[in-house]
Amino acid sequence: MPAIFPGRAVKPNRRRIRPARATLHAFLIAMVALWLFPLFWAIYSSLRPISDTIQHGYVSWPSSLSLINYQTVWTQAQMPYFYLNTLVIVIPGVILTLLLASMVAFCCTQFSWRFNLIVLMLFTAGNLLPPQVIIIPLYWIYLNTPIAVLGSIDIGKFSFALFSDNTLLYDQYIGIILIHVVFQTGFATFVLSNYMKTITKEITESALVDGANVLRIWWSVVLPLCRPALAAMATLLFTFMYNDFFWALILLKSGDKRPITSALNNLAGEFFVNNNLIAAGALLACIPPIIIYILLQRHFVAGLTLGSTKG
Amino acid sequence: MFTGYTLFWPAFSHNLIWLAWLTFIATPLGMFLAVLLDREMRGTRIYQSVFFLPVVLSLVVVGFIWELQYAPTDGFINNAFGLVKSGKLIDWLGNPHINLYAILGAASWRHIGYIMILYLAGLKSVDPSLREAARVDGATEVQTFFRVVLPVMAPINVIIVVVTAIEALRAFDIAFIINQGKNGLELLSILITNNSISEASLVGFGSAIAVILLLISLVPIVLFLSRTMKTLA
Numbered sequence: 001m002p003a004i005f006p007g008r009a010v011k012p013n014r015r016r017i018r019p020a021r022a023t024l025h026a027f028l029i030a031m032v033a034l035w036l037f038p039l040f041w042a043i044y045s046s047l048r049p050i051s052d053t054i055q056h057g058y059v060s061w062p063s064s065l066s067l068i069n070y071q072t073v074w075t076q077a078q079m080p081y082f083y084l085n086t087l088v089i090v091i092p093g094v095i096l097t098l099l100l101a102s103m104v105a106f107c108c109t110q111f112s113w114r115f116n117l118i119v120l121m122l123f124t125a126g127n128l129l130p131p132q133v134i135i136i137p138l139y140w141i142y143l144n145t146p147i148a149v150l151g152s153i154d155i156g157k158f159s160f161a162l163f164s165d166n167t168l169l170y171d172q173y174i175g176i177i178l179i180h181v182v183f184q185t186g187f188a189t190f191v192l193s194n195y196m197k198t199i200t201k202e203i204t205e206s207a208l209v210d211g212a213n214v215l216r217i218w219w220s221v222v223l224p225l226c227r228p229a230l231a232a233m234a235t236l237l238f239t240f241m242y243n244d245f246f247w248a249l250i251l252l253k254s255g256d257k258r259p260i261t262s263a264l265n266n267l268a269g270e271f272f273v274n275n276n277l278i279a280a281g282a283l284l285a286c287i288p289p290i291i292i293y294i295l296l297q298r299h300f301v302a303g304l305t306l307g308s309t310k311g
Numbered sequence: 312m313f314t315g316y317t318l319f320w321p322a323f324s325h326n327l328i329w330l331a332w333l334t335f336i337a338t339p340l341g342m343f344l345a346v347l348l349d350r351e352m353r354g355t356r357i358y359q360s361v362f363f364l365p366v367v368l369s370l371v372v373v374g375f376i377w378e379l380q381y382a383p384t385d386g387f388i389n390n391a392f393g394l395v396k397s398g399k400l401i402d403w404l405g406n407p408h409i410n411l412y413a414i415l416g417a418a419s420w421r422h423i424g425y426i427m428i429l430y431l432a433g434l435k436s437v438d439p440s441l442r443e444a445a446r447v448d449g450a451t452e453v454q455t456f457f458r459v460v461l462p463v464m465a466p467i468n469v470i471i472v473v474v475t476a477i478e479a480l481r482a483f484d485i486a487f488i489i490n491q492g493k494n495g496l497e498l499l500s501i502l503i504t505n506n507s508i509s510e511a512s513l514v515g516f517g518s519a520i521a522v523i524l525l526l527i528s529l530v531p532i533v534l535f536l537s538r539t540m541k542t543l544a
Contacts (some may be wrong), residue, residue: 024347025354031344032361038420039364041387042376058379059390121536128473128532130481132500133525136507136518243369245484250504261371265488268375275378275385282375286368293367297360300367305432 046279101188123186195229232303341426370484433467
């Protein structure tokens with residue numbers, strides 16, 4: 001047989017598995033269709049001009065498709081500006097969090113320290129709390145902590161205050177960045193320490209013997225070794241901070257400093273007077289995380305599993 | 312507050328309903344999908360990517376996407392099933408008896424993908440020789456799962472339970488987006504926010520509710536920490 005049909009190996013169980021496999025695939029494909037449908041519906045609604053939906057209703061074949069909703073949202077609702085706000089908040093947030101978390105993780109895993117365990121526990125517990133539990137004292141702190149007013153970086157309409165416009169942390173970019181860093185450092189430390197445990201202490205000790213001080217070991221030896229974990233955490237942190245809604249809702253007052261998620265909430269009442277515009281706005285807002293997800297999915301999943309299962 | 316504040320017990324019960332839904336419906340579905348996808352077959356990565364996709368969306372975006380489905384006159388569900396034309400439209404988001412469940416559907420869309428990924432990672436760490444041994448002994452797949460795999464994954468199961476509980480207690484964003492947390496969508500977290508920020512004079516009230524939320528949250532947190540301490544120490 002194999003000589004006559006050279007490409008076909010004999011597979012003994014093929015008949016038995018096939019129907020079950022086919023059912024499995026059918027079920028999964030049905031689930032996938034169900035899963036993607038709300039997203040697809042949003043895309044579909046956003047591509048239909050409002051005149052079309054008024055005439056034919058929402059559940060109807062389109063008479064025309066256009067990007068006019070996206071145009072309206074982009075130009076009239078000032079979406080680019082809110083994107084900028086989000087970037088200003090998220091990028092420093094991610095960098096700072098990774099720097100601080102890797103420092104703590106480095107100390108806790110590479111050096112024997114009496115408080116190792118307690119510190120890690122504390123950090124992890126902090127991240128697990130619902131943010132609403134701490135919002136009241138936080139709000140008070142933000143309204144009462146004096147912060148230096150050292151001027152600001154002004155580029156056109158955009159103004160980034162160093163470090164405050166109104167001598168408070170409240171309603172400042174710095175305030176939001178700070179709470180993000182604080183809140184996510186716990187989780188980031190936990191994940192990075194899980195990863196750094198795999199770095200043997202011999203490496204650190206030999207670097208110490210060579211005369212490097214701790215800071216140098218951290219920067220030149222350990223951080224490069226942690227690149228996969230750092231990439232994973234950067235992806236995760238970017239998504240968490242980008243998608244955050246609560247902190248910006250409570251700790252920002254002026255509309256022009258809002259990141260895109262809370263801006264979307266506000267715009268829903270004022271600018272987006274119909275469902276098509278809402279759909280277009282929501283989809284515009286969720287494009288960056290989706291792009292990051294598609295490109296860096298590996299890192300995403302790696303970060304989550306490092307942090308949640310004991311690896 | 313327990314007797315006088317009329318919104319407290321409804322909010323508390325809504326949180327409990329949220330927890331019960333996540334625990335008994337959403338998380339098992341996530342685990343089920345993970346079990347289904349934990350095998351050598353074509354397209355498993357694509358399936359995983361699709362199911363996990365809602366997790367990377369902001370809850371605000373999720374809320375808006377599902378509003379398009381649930382809207383009384385313009386939403387998909389009411390129109391697709393002809394409920395608008397026949398005049399029997401269901402007010403998914405306005406009716407205080409069913410809007411919580413409508414929101415839970417939207418939240419599950421996201422939660423199931425999250426649980427699936429966590430559980431998949433755990434399943435991959437199960438020693439394959441255990442499954443081989445079970446198969447040699449003649450166990451069916453269902454038996455293998457419940458008698459062999461599940462007990463071995465006890466630490467992962469604890470994590471899943473803790474994550475579910477914490478997500479249930481954290482529920483805030485979707486309910487707030489939909490209708491600011493009134494009229495059947497009250498949750499403890501929303502009560503805290505409304506009491507302390509909007510009407511600043513009731514800060515004491517908000518703090519009291521926050522303390523209660525803290526105490527409830529400590530239960531899964533302590534569980535998580537004790538499990539982590541066992542493996543770390």
